[in-house]
Amino acid sequence: MKNIRERKIQLFQQKNKDKARLLISCPDQPGIVAAVSKFLYEHGANILQSDQYSEDPEGGGLFFMRIEFTLPNLIGQEEKLEKDFEPIGKQFKMDWRFAYAYHIKKMAIFVSKQDHCLMELLWQWQAGDLVTDIALVISNHPDLGPTVEQFGIPFYHIPVTKETKREAEQKQLKLLEEYNIDVSVLARYMQILSPEFVAQQPLRIINIHHSFLPAFIGARPYERAYERGVKIIGATSHYVTDDLDEGPIIEQDVQRVSHSHTAEDLKRIGRSVERSVLARAVVWHLEDRIIPYKNKTVVFN
Template identity: 65%
Template structure:
C-alpha cells in the first residue's frame, strides 16, 4: 500500500472508531426493534441508520441492520456483545456485530482481463472503497505492473484444471497468511473447487458477464450475440458450488443493437461489469448484504 493510502485508511479508522453495525436474522415476532433499540440506547449508542425487512410479518423471517455510534466502542465491544446474548437468545437470533474501524482485508483474484481490477483499484485510490487490498492473486503475469506500483503484493499462482488442487492449496495459504476477509473474483477465469468455496461462505464475490440466469457458463457475449438480444448485462453474486447460481447481489444492463458485433458487446459489457462489481463489493464492505435462501437482502 502506498503511504498516501495507508494514511487515509488510518484516518478513516480513527474517524470511525466509535461506529458499529449490527445485523440480525430471526423469526419475525413483536418486540424485536423495541428490545434491540432499547439495548443500544442503554449501551449509550445512538442509532444512525436502520433498515428492516420481513418476508412475512406472520410467521416469516425478520432481518434488520443497524448502524450506531457509541462512545469508547473499541473498548466496550466485547462487553456489548456479551450483554447482547440474552436478547439474541430470547428472539432466536442469528446476529453479527461488525466494527467500521476494522477495515476488511481483501484479496482480488484476476486473470487476463483487467478492467474489473482496474475499476476496483481506482475506486479504492479515490477513497470510494474502504478496504485493505492485501494482495492480488493471478494465474497470469498481466496485472503485475498495475498492482505492484500501488504497493500491493502480487502473487502469480499458475492454475488450470490439471493443477487445481495444488493451486488452491497455495491460494488458501496466502489467504490465511494475509488474514483475508473477502475474496473478489475480478474476472478470474478458473473454477473453484467445492472445498475452496465451502471455506469462504458468502465471502467470495464474482462478476459474471451476463444478466443471469441468461447465459450461465462460458462465452456469454458470444451467445448473446447469437441470440440477438437487445440488452446485455452483468451480474455480481456470491459464489456457491452451483456455477453462476449463487445469490445475486447486483445486476445491470445496457442497450445494444444489430450493429454491435461480439467485440462491441464485450466493450460495452466491460463498462457494465466494472460498475456492477464495484457496487456489489462496496455493499459487502459496508455489511449491507444478508443472504437468505440463495437470495440477497441489500439494505
C-alpha cells in the same frame, strides 16, 4: 508505497473508530425494533441508520434488520456489548452479529488478463471510496503485475493448468491464510474454483459474471447473447458457491443493445456494466449491508 497503504488504513480506522453495525435475521414478530432500539439507547449509542425488511408482512416469515450506530469509546466495549445483547437474541430467536467499522476488512483480488474490473476496484480504493485493505492480488497470468505494484499492493503470479490446479489452489489458500483475508473478489478471474477452495471461505467470495443471470450461465455469454439476438445485456455479482454461477445474487444491472451491435460491441458495452456492478457489490459487502439467506440476499443499500 507501502507507507501510503498503511496510512490509508489508519485513516479509515480513525474515521470509523466509534461506528458499528448490527445485523439481524429472525422470525417476524412484534417488538423486535423496540427491543433493539431500547438496548442501543440504554448503552449510550446513537443510531445513524436503521433499515428493516419483512419477508412476509402478514406474519410467519423472516424479519431482517440492519442498524448502523456510533458509540463513544467503542473500542474495548465490544465483548460487553455482545454479552449484554445475548438475552435479546435468545428472546427473539435471532441470528445476529455486530460488525465494527474500524475493523478494516482485508481483501484479496483474483484476476486473469482483463483489467477493467480490477482497475475500478483499485481506483475506488485509491479515492477512499472502497474502505478496505487490498492486501494482495493473485493472478494466473503475469500481465497485470506492474500495474498492481504501482499501487503498493503485493502481486502473486500463480499459473493454473488442469494438471496443477489443486497445487495452485493450495498456494492461493496459504496466501489467504497468511494475509488473514476476510473477503476474496474474483475480478474476471477466468477459473472455476474447486468445492474445497470455496468451502474455506463460505459466502466470502464475490464474483462478477458477464451476463444477467440466470441467462447465459458459464462461458462465452456475450457470444451466446449475440447469437440469441438479445436487446439487453447485463452483469451479475454474486457470492460463489459450489454451483457454477448460481450463488446468492448481490447486484445486477443492464444496458440496452440493438441488432446493429456486434459480439465485440456487446463485450465493450458489457465491460462498463461489469465494473460498476462488481464495485457496488464489494462496497455493500464491506459496509455489512448484505444478509444472505436460502440462496438469496437482502441488501440494504
